[in-house]
Amino acid sequence: DAGVIQSPRHEVTEMGQEVTLRCKPISGHDYLFWYRQTMMRGLELLIYFNNNVPIDDSGMPEDRFSAKMPNASFSTLKIQPSEPRDSAVYFCASSRQGARSPLHFGNGTRLTVT
Amino acid sequence: SQQGEEDPQALSIQEGENATMNCSYKTSINNLQWYRQNSGRGLVHLILIRSNEREKHSGRLRVTLDTSKKSSSLLITASRAADTASYFCATDASDSSYKLIFGSGTRLLVRP
Numbered sequence: 001d002a003g004v005i006q007s008p009r010h011e012v013t014e015m016g017q018e019v020t021l022r023c024k025p026i027s028g029h030d031y032l033f034w035y036r037q038t039m040m041r042g043l044e045l046l047i048y049f050n051n052n053v054p055i056d057d058s059g060m061p062e063d064r065f066s067a068k069m070p071n072a073s074f075s076t077l078k079i080q081p082s083e084p085r086d087s088a089v090y091f092c093a094s095s096r097q098g099a100r101s102p103l104h105f106g107n108g109t110r111l112t113v114t
Numbered sequence: 115s116q117q118g119e120e121d122p123q124a125l126s127i128q129e130g131e132n133a134t135m136n137c138s139y140k141t142s143i144n145n146l147q148w149y150r151q152n153s154g155r156g157l158v159h160l161i162l163i164r165s166n167e168r169e170k171h172s173g174r175l176r177v178t179l180d181t182s183k184k185s186s187s188l189l190i191t192a193s194r195a196a197d198t199a200s201y202f203c204a205t206d207a208s209d210s211s212y213k214l215i216f217g218s219g220t221r222l223l224v225r226p
């Protein structure tokens with residue numbers, strides 16, 4: 001079991017550019033979560049999927065953010081256009097039964113927008 | 115919005131001592147989970163305790179849950195320098211039992 005895999009580990013981009021973060025969940029996990037972590041706001045839930053379907057995106061900060069899960073083994077989080085305030089660590093996590101079971105986290109993508 | 119709040123925000127202890135971290139939450143829950151995060155890494159699940167359970171153990175970890183007070187505690191016994199990390203409690207959200215909301219965390223430093 002390779003765990004949840006996120007790429008890239010680090011991303012530095014200029015304001016206005018498009019950023020795409022990628023996640024491969026653990027095989028057999030039906031739930032996938034995207035979180036954002038900052039010093040000021042802590043860990044925020046952005047969106048979660050069940051069986052590849054977005055269930056709750058109420059945490060997505062703005063229309064600049066979008067997430068997709070085209071199949072059970074891949075998800076993307078896109079920011080377009082990026083802004084300096086989007087700088088944060090973005091985590092992907094997967095689980096078998098949502099919050100009713102342990103979440104397994106990737107090592108995150110540290111995004112810096114200059 | 116955060117469901118759980120940890121206390122203290124930071125804790126510094128000597129190796130070998132016990133560390134206790136507390137978590138309070140606002141609404142009824144189905145379960146509460148504790149996670150550890152080492153610097154620069156993702157969160158690692160420690161223990162899940164269900165609302166009908168009062169205490170759970172895993173190695174040197176002991177978690178208690180008091181639903182009447184809407185609080186939980188994590189006790190690490192005989193701490194080691196390797197236990198230095200941030201610890202987070204998390205609960206299912208008031209509007210969905212499938213999404214997990216994290217508290218602000220406790221930063222634990224174990225001095226060798």
